Amino acid sequence: xxxxxxxxxxxxxxxxxxxxxxxxxxxxxxxxxxxxxxxxxxxxxxxxxxxxxxxxxxxxxxxxxxxxxxxxxxxxxxxxxxxxxxxxxxxxxxxxxxxxxxxxxxxxxxxxxxxxxxxxxxxxxxxxxxxxxxxxxxxxxxxxxxxxxxxxxxxxxxxxxxxxxxxxxxxxxxxxxxxxxxxxxxxxxxxxxxxxxxxxxxxxxxxxxxxxxxxxxxxxxxxxxxxxxxxxxxxxxxxxxxxxxxxxxxxxxxxxxxxxxxxxxxxxxxxxxxxxxxxxxxxxxxxxxxxxxxxxxxxxxxxxxxxxxxxxxxxxxxxxxxxxxxxxxxxxxxxxxxxxxxxxxxxxxxxxxxxx
Amino acid sequence: xxxxxxxxxxxxxxxxxxxxxxxxxxxxxxxxxxxxxxxxxxxxxxxxxxxxxxxxxxxxxxxxxxxxxxxxxxxxxxxxxxxxxxxxxxxxxxxxxxxxxxxxxxxxxxxxxxxxxxxxxxxxxxxxxxxxxxxxxxxxxxxxxxxxxxxxxxxxxxxxxxxxxxxxxxxxxxxxxxxxxxxxxxxxxxxxxxxxxxxxxxxxxxxxxxxxxxxxxxxxxxxxxxxxxxxxxxxxxxxxxxxxxxxxxxxxxxxxxxxxxxxxxxxxxxxxxxxxxxxxxxxxxxxxxxxxxxxxxxxxxxxxxxxxxx
Numbered sequence: 001x002x003x004x005x006x007x008x009x010x011x012x013x014x015x016x017x018x019x020x021x022x023x024x025x026x027x028x029x030x031x032x033x034x035x036x037x038x039x040x041x042x043x044x045x046x047x048x049x050x051x052x053x054x055x056x057x058x059x060x061x062x063x064x065x066x067x068x069x070x071x072x073x074x075x076x077x078x079x080x081x082x083x084x085x086x087x088x089x090x091x092x093x094x095x096x097x098x099x100x101x102x103x104x105x106x107x108x109x110x111x112x113x114x115x116x117x118x119x120x121x122x123x124x125x126x127x128x129x130x131x132x133x134x135x136x137x138x139x140x141x142x143x144x145x146x147x148x149x150x151x152x153x154x155x156x157x158x159x160x161x162x163x164x165x166x167x168x169x170x171x172x173x174x175x176x177x178x179x180x181x182x183x184x185x186x187x188x189x190x191x192x193x194x195x196x197x198x199x200x201x202x203x204x205x206x207x208x209x210x211x212x213x214x215x216x217x218x219x220x221x222x223x224x225x226x227x228x229x230x231x232x233x234x235x236x237x238x239x240x241x242x243x244x245x246x247x248x249x250x251x252x253x254x255x256x257x258x259x260x261x262x263x264x265x266x267x268x269x270x271x272x273x274x275x276x277x278x279x280x281x282x283x284x285x286x287x288x289x290x291x292x293x294x295x296x297x298x299x300x301x302x303x304x305x306x307x308x309x310x311x312x313x314x315x316x317x318x319x320x321x322x323x324x325x326x327x328x329x330x331x332x333x334x335x336x337x338x339x340x341x342x343x344x345x346x347x348x349x350x351x352x353x354x355x356x
Numbered sequence: 357x358x359x360x361x362x363x364x365x366x367x368x369x370x371x372x373x374x375x376x377x378x379x380x381x382x383x384x385x386x387x388x389x390x391x392x393x394x395x396x397x398x399x400x401x402x403x404x405x406x407x408x409x410x411x412x413x414x415x416x417x418x419x420x421x422x423x424x425x426x427x428x429x430x431x432x433x434x435x436x437x438x439x440x441x442x443x444x445x446x447x448x449x450x451x452x453x454x455x456x457x458x459x460x461x462x463x464x465x466x467x468x469x470x471x472x473x474x475x476x477x478x479x480x481x482x483x484x485x486x487x488x489x490x491x492x493x494x495x496x497x498x499x500x501x502x503x504x505x506x507x508x509x510x511x512x513x514x515x516x517x518x519x520x521x522x523x524x525x526x527x528x529x530x531x532x533x534x535x536x537x538x539x540x541x542x543x544x545x546x547x548x549x550x551x552x553x554x555x556x557x558x559x560x561x562x563x564x565x566x567x568x569x570x571x572x573x574x575x576x577x578x579x580x581x582x583x584x585x586x587x588x589x590x591x592x593x594x595x596x597x598x599x600x601x602x603x604x605x606x607x608x609x610x611x612x613x614x615x616x617x618x619x620x621x622x623x624x625x626x627x628x629x630x631x632x633x634x635x636x637x638x639x640x641x642x643x644x645x646x647x648x649x650x651x652x653x654x655x656x657x658x659x660x661x662x663x664x665x666x
Contacts, residue, residue, distance in 0.1 A: 063461030078488035165601030
């Protein structure tokens, strides 16, 4: 024991001499304090080095572990449970029985026309919505980036729809699309185009005097996608704007000196540098598209009809209206796998690049 | 194509024209992004007769003006607005606090392998909530009540006589459950927002405090927390908007009519049989009011929160 203390003291002394050589005289108090800490540190360090895991891991655990456990319980615990439920035959009131687990729900899904229709609608929504959102967002971001006046006002208003609830925007759009008095049809009437649009878009075998945007199988999904683009292109704009601002001004100047026109400069020099922004924006937009439940539910309730039905609405209807819990869980697993297909590669590449 | 051959004056003229074109497109953008909102605002002040007869985006005429729709919508939605606040404010504060603590433990204090935990938690942002709905309903309506019934009646059996039951149908309890659910699902995004912020704080200050023997908790309390205040503003505003705007969780977890939140009440108003668009538009505006106000006052913070979600 004394041996150790002596050794520590000599170590402290040598450290003190090092410290006092660095600092001016007359700071004995400070150096003394320094010595004490050094000894304490060393003792603590020996203790910490003998731990099976890093000390920082233990030290930080009280901060991150409780929230991570809470989130993991609700996110991963629930998904795992959902996966198990999808293997049961759980339906109606009462409790699930976990006795016999099989893939019967997935087999049922494979032969369910409504499921394939909803999957098709989900994929169309996902792809078309994301592409148009990106294109419009990029276009608007470039416009905003031209040193315009009232930049903040324009940006704030363009982003405004995103602050609104899906329920609010769906309510507003149901009025815009209203067949009798909605804005779109009134405008068409003013421009005398209503007849033309009806002949162009009217589904076969339907007689109509007005455009039924939300009911026709030719327009229903497109109408939803259009409204969603309206709501979320502002998001793409914000992401692209941040990307544009990160590009050094020399790149613009170099292109101008080379005599490139504005369009050429953007196509050849600027837009290729926005790849990272485009990737991250499209991941988030695709996830929004998969979550578009709130919008369609507010527009059409839980029975939106085959033209507008996506996996998210179908899952809710099957589980919470028809009480076919196991089937709903199976559809939810498909939806989850679709999301995983989008975010898995993204998170992995971010992780590889050390961006997380 | 060859601009050199033209005289400087026409070049300036050309730039001027393209500037005018630019602003014309930007103004068209304003119309595009605002017309559904503008139409809703105009329609909510119109009488039933007037909104059928006039163009939707035109202001109401003198005799077609009424506050009746707004009053009806306000009376229908007011309890929902209060419920939404009771539910959303604690959920938002909890998520932000948890997010900040998690990000601190996973960023400022650095240890090997923490990125794994970060990926694990951040992936939670992108989960389609349908994948947790059935278990969620099971948990709040079956598992937890059963557990609590058993626990209370065993431990306090002398007082309850084994007859205590978890009040599943209590409206405030349902709001509480919804609030806890939102708080839990908000942790991943809040962690991400705080993490990117903490990565930008210089290590030197933290190292200095560490050498002075400060504990992890006192570093958090005295250095990180005060520095995080602007980020708390961003996170609270963004997360409040998300929680307030949600419909899906509320549909599943709240079924007592008295404790329905604003979005639920609006959805019921929209899905009603009678299509009185002046009332539904008024409902949309009333339901949007809290988030609209937050957005108008704190638009900058909201934009930062949005941009952080990448």
